[in-house]
Amino acid sequence: MTKPIPKPNPETKPFWDGCAAGELRLQRCNACGHVQFYPRKLCSACFSPDVSWFTASGRGEVISWSLVALPSAPGFEDELPFTSILVKLDEGPTMLSVLRECEYESISQGMPISVIFEKRTEEISVPYFKPAE
């Protein structure tokens, strides 16, 4: 079973282009300054359509985590067990991801982490996180 490949649309293509280039890209509202993830046409704080893309630091901290030991989606059996995490990015938004290169027992709330990318195709790389150096 192969993993599903994300299908970019006009709203999400800049995000996926960033991942393929090794950059985590987020949207910032030019009207109120709010930073958001996931990508949207409008600012989720003030509904302005004037949002633009920027390259984020790729750094954040662990808010919450959970060990995934049983298969829940086809294609991910080879990764079990893995650690699902809720990340608070340094720029503000939260993001659901997977923590790599870290023993489950050594995870702590507020632990600094940084993004890494796993290439799936020429166009698509998927963001994961690892402990920050």
Ligand SMILES: [Zn+2]
């Ligand atoms: Zn706004």
